[in-house]
Amino acid sequence: MSPAKRPEQAMNEFQFGDKIRHILNQGLSLDSRKAARLQAARELALARKRPEPVGVLASTGVWAGNMVGDFGGWTGLSLRVLVPVAMLLIGFGAIYTWQQNQRAAEVEEIDAQLLTGDLPIDAYLDRGFQNYLKTRAAEE
């Protein structure tokens, strides 16, 4: 086959396919029994379709769709998965920071009391506090 003949042959194939389609479309009439069977199958399929969202959920969906874009396909999947994961990570980060701040504040308070001599005498009787002081001295 020479390259020059290809477009012509492709066109012929397309025209041939077009003619076949017209003829096949003429043979789509079915007898009443088969038509009824197909209609029953269609109705059964429609009955099994998942219900469409209604009311508030539907309006929220439309609003979110307008604001964010398409929720179907990969975009929808990534939004449904990534947003909760991101929220979770932010939550963990916030809790960790708050805990660190709390610890720093406690240490700061004890240090301040030590330096100013405001520490109650009972504190020196506490074994845990003595251990703490030893650890701090070893660290420094």
Next chain:
Amino acid sequence: MASRSELSAFLESVERRAFKQAVFAVRDEEAALDIVQDAMLRLAEKYGHRPAEELPLLFHRIVQNAIRDWFRRQKVRSLWTTLLSSLSPSRGEDDEQDPLETLQPADGSNMEEAPAEQLERAQVLEIIEQELARLPARQREAFVMRYWEELDVAETARVMGCSEGSVKTHCSRAAHALAAALRARGITL
């Protein structure tokens, strides 16, 4: 998301062609009706929430898979039938049936009163359907998707799960084989 009316309209527009395609493949109208029903149910249950424009490709893919499933089941069933029939005693000659007694006349074969053109058109249609059914399965799938369902090469490749090059090859071979078979039966399009 496809609404109920969109899904209904889509199924109505595609069900007869799907039925015919299944008949070409399995050559059994009852089985073809079952295949189309299965495909409709699968589409509605699993993909009814997808946008309406995605439905055609999904449905064609489901129909092709349903046809393959049917062939797999037939293979298993014929294996069991062969095994069981070899165990059962052979039938007497009285039980043998003359195939002519149960042979159904083909549609349109009894149309003496019909105008000549209508008869000729019906005969051409019947011959085309017969020759389409004789094509190798993959060639027929590609040809029907491209030229009857009017999918483009990329969409056909997605439905068939093969490369675009394979689709073009299958289509070209199918068109040439079909044209040659029709010419041999005195039909030129």
